[in-house]
Amino acid sequence: MKKIILCSIIAIALLTSCEKNDDQPLSAPSSATTTVESINVEYKVHANSGSFSFEYIAPDAAGKPVTLTGTSNKMDQSFSFNYEKYKTLKIKAKNISSSSDEVTVEIYVNGSIIVSGSANAPGAWASAEGSGK
Secondary structure (H helix, E strand, O other): OHHHHHHHHHHHHHHHHOOOOOOOOOOOOOOOOOOOOEEEEEEEEEEOOOOEEEEEEEEOOOOOEEEEEEEEOOOEEEEEEEEEOOOEEEEEEEEOOOOOOOEEEEEEEOOEEEEEEEEOOOOOOEEEEEEOO
């Protein structure tokens, strides 16, 4: 008899201590996509020699970062594109000839300069790197 009473007390204690909370709604899995903020990037190069080679990071057609290279026979050259915010931005340029004329590179985000660099030694790269914050 004592065992039945003890089991009954334990069963009642367990049943009354467990409560179901129906006040909280169940959350559905989120199907919302994250929107990535886009920025306008412009790289500018100025080379007093009027002839330079360059390398810079830009997005390909799928939006993945790639390094583009080339040469220019202008004193001033710029490259513009839209890119995801917070991605690495980088450009470098140097005189094609062994000139000590100054080469300057600048990175602009949404029209404001964020970083620049220059070089004036033969074969030296002017470089600038930052992120599109």
